[in-house]
Amino acid sequence: MATTLSEASVRRADVTHLREVFDKYATIKRDGESCLTPREFVRSFLGLYKEDNYNPKTVDLLGSILDTSKDGMISFMEFQAFEAALCQPDAIYRTAFQLFDRNGSGSITHDEFEEIIQLTTLHQKIPFDFRGDFMKLHFGEDRKRTVTFSEFSQVLHDFHEEHAVQAFKKYDKKRSGVINAVDFSNIMINCKSHLLSEDVKANLVAVAGGSSAGHLVTFPFFMAFNSLLNNMELIRRIYLTCAKGNLNAEVTREEFLYAAQQMSQITPLEIEILFHLTSILRQSSGRVSLNDIERIAPYRPTRYLSKPLAEVKAVDSPEARGVTTAILESMYRFTLGSVAGAAGATVVYPIDLVKTRMQNQRTGSYVGELMYRNSWDCAKKVIRYEGAQGLYRGLLPQLVGVCPEKAIKLTMNDFVRDKLSSATGSIHLWQEIVAGGCAGASQVMFTNPLEIVKIRLQIAGEIATGPKTRALDVMRDLGLRGLYKGSKACFLRDIPFSAIYFPTYAHCKLKLSDENGHNGPGSLLLSAIIAGVPAAYLVTPADVIKTRLQVQARQGQSTYSGVFDAIRKISREEGFAAFWKGGPARVLRSAPQFGFTLLTYEVLQRLFYIDFGGRRPAGSETKVPVQVSEMKSHNPDHIGGYSLALATFTGVESKFGLFLPKTVE
Structure with a gap:
C-alpha cells in the first residue's frame, strides 16, 4: 500500500521556508509562539472541507493527527515533524496511526480503535462487531493490550478482511454460505472500494457467482474474488511471464494457470474469476490481455519518460472515432x-x-585518379x-x-x-x-x-x-x-x-x-x-x-x-x-x-x-498502482512533505475505509 522508496524520497522543506508558510496560516498566539488550530490546518492550509456545512468533529479529528501533545493546538515543531513523516515511504500508515492514537501515547488501545472506526461511513453502512474474536485476538480477552505502530499496520490490513467476512455473514441470513449478487455488490462497494476499478465496480452484479446461473455468491468465491483484487500486481507479473515481452499477447487460461502455479499461490478459482470478468468486460472469453488486467486493477496511467507537457482528449472512446x-x-x-x-x-x-x-x-581504368x-x-x-x-x-x-x-x-x-x-x-x-x-x-x-x-x-x-x-x-x-x-x-x-x-x-x-x-x-x-x-x-x-x-x-x-x-x-x-x-x-x-x-x-x-x-x-506508457507521491499538490504553500499531504489523507480514507462523514447523526 505504501509508495515505493524512490517515489517517496521527497526533498525535505527548508526550515525557514516552512516557518514562513506556518506563520502565514497560524492565527493563535500561545506563550509568545504562533499556533495552528486543527481547523485552520485542515480547512485553510489543506483546503479540505471548505463547505459551510462541514462536520467540526471530522475536521478536528483530522487536525488532531498533527497534535501529538493533544493540547488542542498545532505548534511549529509538530507541523515540522508531520512534514518529515509525510516524506517517509509508509506515510499513509503513519498518518493513520496518529489519527487512531487519540492520547498521543505512541500506541493504540481497543477503545481508541473502536472510537475512530465508529465515526466512519464504512461502519455506518455495515456495522463492525467489536465484541467478536478479531478484537480479542488483537487487543486481548480483557481489551487491555495496546498495539504498537508496526502491529497497527497489520491490524488495519486484517480489519478489512474481517469486516468483509462479517458483512458476508450479515447478509447470509440462512447461514447457507451463499449470498445474492446485490448483497455481494453492496459489500464490495462499501468494504473494498479501494480495490475496485470503475469497470469492475460497474460489473459487480454481472460477475457475481462466476459463470454459474443465478448469480449466487458462495463464500469461497467471495474470498477468491477479494484475494484476486488484492493481488492484481502479481497477476500482472504472471501475465508478463506468459507474454514473454509481447505486451499485445493474449494468454489462454491454461497458459496463465500453468505460469501461476510455477511462481505464486494464485488459486485456480481466482484465475477462473479473472477470465470470467475479462469475458464480461469485452464480451469474449478464453484469453486475457494486458489491457484486460489494467481495466480490472485500480490503476491510473503515468508516463515513463516524464509527465506530459500537454495532454488533450479528442474523443471519449475508440467507438467515437470518425473520419x-x-x-x-x-x-x-x-x-x-x-x-x-x-x-x-x-x-x-x-x-x-x-x-x-x-x-x-x-x-x-579510364576515369583517372581516385x-x-x-x-x-x-x-x-x-x-x-x-x-x-x-x-x-x-x-x-x-x-x-x-x-x-x-x-x-x-x-x-x-x-x-x-x-x-x-x-x-x-x-x-x-x-x-x-x-x-x-x-x-x-x-x-x-x-x-x-x-x-x-x-x-x-x-x-x-x-x-x-x-x-x-x-x-x-x-x-x-x-x-x-x-x-x-x-x-x-x-x-x-x-x-x-x-x-x-x-x-x-x-x-x-x-x-x-x-x-x-x-x-x-x-x-x-x-x-x-x-x-x-x-x-x-x-x-x-x-x-x-x-x-x-x-x-x-x-x-x-x-x-x-x-x-x-x-x-x-x-x-x-x-x-x-x-x-x-x-x-x-x-x-x-x-x-x-x-x-x-x-x-x-x-x-x-x-x-x-x-x-x-x-x-x-x-510508451506504464500503468502502476496509484501511489501517494504521484498525487502532489499544486498549492505553492504545500512544500516538502506537504506536497503529499492531500494524497496521504486521500490514501488513508480510500485504502482503509476512513471516509469520515460531513455530519454526525
Missing part, C-alpha cells in the same frame, strides 16, 4: 514526424554527404578544401524535403499498423512488413526530388572551379520530370528498407523493454539504431544504383538509361563490390539518423499526447 478524428490524428502524427525527421537529418547530415561522394566515385581513399579521407578533404560548412552542403533542401518525407513514412507506418492490428493491439510479422513497405512506398514522391537535388549539390562541391551551384538552379535544370529520375531505384531502396526497419525496431523495443514492458529513452534510441543497421546495409545496392542514375555524369563517365542498364554497366566495369560502395557510411548515417528520428518522434508523442481514441506508441 474527421482520423484525419486530425494523421495531421498530429505528421507534424510530430516532421519535427523528428528534421532533428534526425541534421544530426547525421555530414555522414550522408560523405556517403554520397564515396558512392559516386568511379573506379574504371579523389578519396576512404570515408575518413573524404571527410578530411571536405573540411580542408570546403570548410566545416562543406559538410552541410545541401542541408537546406534536405530539411525542406526530409520533414514531409519522414512524417509521411512514420504516419503511414502507424496508420497501416493500426488498421492491421487486432482489437487488443496484436499484429503478425507479415502485417508489420506490409505496414513498413507501405510506409516506404508512400515517401518516394517526396524522397526522389529531395535526393536528386541534394546529391547534385553534394557532388558540386567536388568541382573547385565554376560558379556556385544552388538548389533552385538544379531544380530549374532538371524540370519536373527530371526530379523523378531514378524513382524506380528509390522504390527498390525505400520499400525494402522500411519493410525491414519498422518490424525490426518494434521487436527490438520488446526485447530491450524493462520487466514491465516499457521503454525509456535509452532503449528507444538503441532499438532504432540496431534496426537501422540491417535495413541500411542490405539496400545499399539499390542506393548505389539510385545515386548513379540521379547524379550528373561528368566527361568520360558512363551514363545509364535505367535500373537494369545501371546494374549491367556497373557490374561489368567495376565489379560486384561496387554495389556495396558506401555501405558502412550508409549504415553510419541511416542507423543514427533513424535512431534520433524515432526517439524524437516517440518522445514528442509522450510529451504532447492527444488521445484520438487510437493507440499510443508501444512501450
